[in-house]
Amino acid sequence: MRRFKEKLSGRIFFVLALSSISALALITVFIVAKGAPIFVKVGVRDFVFGMSWAPGHGEFGIFPMIVGTLSVTLGAAVLGVPLGICCSIFLTEFAPSVLKSVFRPAIQLLAGIPSVVYGFWGLIFVVPFIRDRIGGPGLSILAGSVILAIMILPTVIMISEVSILALPRQYKQNALALGLTHWQTIRSVMLPAAKSGIVAAVILGVGRAVGETMAVIMVLGNAVALPKSILDPVRTLTTNIGIEMGYASGEHQQALFATGIVLFILIMILNSAAQFITRRK
Amino acid sequence: MTEPGQKAKLETKDLHLYYGAYHALRDITMDIPERAITAIIGPSGCGKSSLLRVFNRMNDLIPGASVRGEVLLDGAPVYGKDTDAVTLRKKVGMVFQRPDVFPMSIYDNVVIGPRHHGIRRRRRLDEIAEKSLTRAALWDEVKDILKKPGSSLAPGQQQRLCIARALAVEPDVILMDESCSALDPESTMKIEELMLDLAEKYTIIIVTHNMEQARRVSDMSAFMMIDENKVGTLVEYAPTMRLFANPKDKRTEDYITGRFG
Amino acid sequence: MRKTSPAISFLTICLVCLVFASSCGRQNADVIVAGSTSVQPYAEILAEEYERLYPGNAVDVQGGGSAAGITAVQSGAADIGMSSRALKDGEKSLWSVEIAKDGLAIVVNPQNPVTDLTLEQIRKIYSAEITDWSEAGGTRAKIHIITREEGSGTRSAFEDLVMAGGRISAGAIVQDSNGTVRQLVSSDKNSIGFISLGLVDGTVKAVSLGGVEASAANIENGAYGLSRPFLFVCLGEPEGRARQFIDFVLSGEGQRVLTHEGLIPRAEGAVK
Secondary structure (H helix, E strand, O other), X not given: OHHHHHHHHHHHHHHHHHHHXXXXXXXXXXXXXHHHHHHHHHOHHHHHHOOOEEHHHOEEOOHHXXXXXXXXXXXXXXXXXXXXXXXXXXXXXXXXXXXXXXXXXXXXXXXXXXXXXHHHHHHHHHHHHHHHHHOOOOOOHHXXXXXXXXXXXXXXXXXXXXXXXXXXXXXXXXXXXXXXXXXXXXXXXXXXXXXXXXXXXXXXXXXXXXXXXXXXXXXXXXXXXXXXXXXXXXXXXXXHHHHHXXXXXXXXXXXXXXXXXHHHHHHHHHHHHHHHHHHOO | OOOOOOOEEEEEEEEEEEEOOEEEXXXXXXXXXXXXXXXXXXXXXXXXXXXXXXHOOXXXXXXXXEEEEEEEEOOEEOOOOOOOHHHHHHHEEEEOOXXXXXXXXXXXXXXXXXXXXXXXXXXXXXXXXXHHHHHOOOHHHHOOXXXXXXXXXXXXXXXXXXXXXXXXXXXXXXXXXXOOOOOOHHHHHHHHHHHHHHOOOOEEEEEOOOXXXXXXXXXXXXXXXXXXXXXXXXXXXXXHHHHHHOOXXXXXXXXXXXXXX | OOXXXXXXXXXXXXXXXXXXXXXXXXXXXXXXXXXXXOOHHHHHHHHHHHHHHOOOOOEEEEEEOXXXXXXXXHHOOOOEEEEOOOOOHHHOXXXXXXXXXXXXXXXXXXXXXXXXXXXXXXXXXXXXXXXXXXXXXXXXXXXXXXXXXXXXXXXXXXXHHHHOOOOOOOOOEEEXXXXXXXXXXXXXXXXXXXXXXXXXXXXXXXOEEOOEOOOHHHHHOOOOOOEEEEEEXXXXXXXXXHHHXXXXXXXXXXXXXXXXXXXXXXXOOOEO
């Protein structure tokens, strides 16, 4: 009887695991099946590098959206990563425990805020600020980058913190015993030693930024043209799908699925990079 | 007690060490002679490492640590109001129990100290690297593989690399906290030879639980124990030969004859 | 395994039941109305009035845009679709009725000194031939063009009535409802947008078209040319509760409600 029960539980776990993988397989197959025809019709190069997205006129070029995704994500990384790493250094090396007990829950709270709330806050606060104090319509790459930078902070901070805390205590001791100052120790010994963990944190944060839709759809302006400055409105691959899927049909719908395929590939590349880097430790 | 004519490099007078409310060391009074090897021996937990760390203020890293009494290096206070721990550690270096090389090349490991103390010129750093690795008896083994990571060396070599790293800073004093206990006998022997060699130029203080080692290499030996209040104290401090041949205190005798560990 | 465990059979049956149960979720009582965000606020008011007069008859109004509404009707997801533009060729097989006419207002920020524009100017602004307010009678500032998404009936109406074959500039900011366009224009001094005339309130200013003020009266007498039909669309001849609701909307009672809200009541006999 016991052997039967063990076999049974093994089988059940197998079925459950299979069902999660099959969900992934189903989604992938669905997206590829729905999206591939447009690659045939329009051609991969014209689709990916085409400058004009005008479904009403049969034009399906997503290059401006790729630029949108890359620029908003890069902006978020430039703003969020240094801040996040500095926060994690502060938390691990400088913060007294009173501050630590306030900071950590605050950051975890930040991670729990739904993206649509971020978007709403961005619309009410960040967009007018940019419009009135900096320039342009306010709905812009910059607005999206600011929102996303804040959104990826918890990821960057928490994983960097873990990487730094995982360092052997001896590194710090040995460095200090050589007459290095605290800051020199952090900069020359601890950060390089924690490098692969911090890079993984950054890539995970960036991956989140790439896939984000709700937070940025309200603040990007969603213009289909190629942006010329960070104050220009822009559309990302994700927001393109988000705005148009409600009414798209036929070729238009296929094109949106094909956009999904491109996103899929982009995120797969990012994830593989993260895995590769963390494995090289 | 230094031998007549020998200068005291380090001195403590009525030293007490506290970790917060916990009294770790009491009434430590001793002179460390320069250019000699002083061994601190005693059973586990008696405060040997704590005493060693007083000399380069590594105890400062422990929150709540405080020191009462005097500690002098070349006559100047170590715990003075104006004394900077970072500058102190350039003169008083430390080699730890485990050979913890930094995750960088052998070369970078050796020169990391001087680099951060303002020496930037490549040629000067190369000189320092060669000198330190030679003094640590490691140069011949690594001179062609300086770019390889420090972790690619065997543990015994890694420990010598740590010694070279400490030497590169050009300290006067080298503290060695059980630096051989993680190594195999052959590497231990090499490092003991190194200690004797280095003692011609540097003041060396070692902490060891290996009495034979203390006997082999040290000029002075300090025996420590915890007292009835669980506070670490200095029981006997004398030239090594005399301490082992003719211990004055019964506790010392019990320890060195192996009656307790 | 030779014998299927009773636990697995039970779980399987539960799963199957769940799947069936979820598909039985939709209540047959609700009339589902979906589509144009321009028509939506009026449909919601009509639905409220209808439910007040005939308790127990629920009407569920959703947005999504004219194109989405028509798609929903075709797929059966909605009983009635709302459209703020005339039906296109591929859609002519659907049943439709005009419930009212709506004006298309071109709005700017109340602080913008410009109060009047010609159709030609508006077209040039939207195609980015004119990029600065100073070229249209205002102060020097870059114009921020706001448009609706491609599936919007309001946008279709705008393109037909104003752009005359030309394209709206790719650099235009795209928003997905009348409400968000209005909100944006009210907060950005240099913006211009187009919304349903009935939705113009104190937060934005409707420009006059070549001297003609944008008003219901001017639409009725034909002086203000930018107007479009509000349509209710069905898959075939409407029946049952959907028919009842449409009858209410077309009745004197329903038309009174719409006129009160700023729309132009439908011309008589405009049923397909």
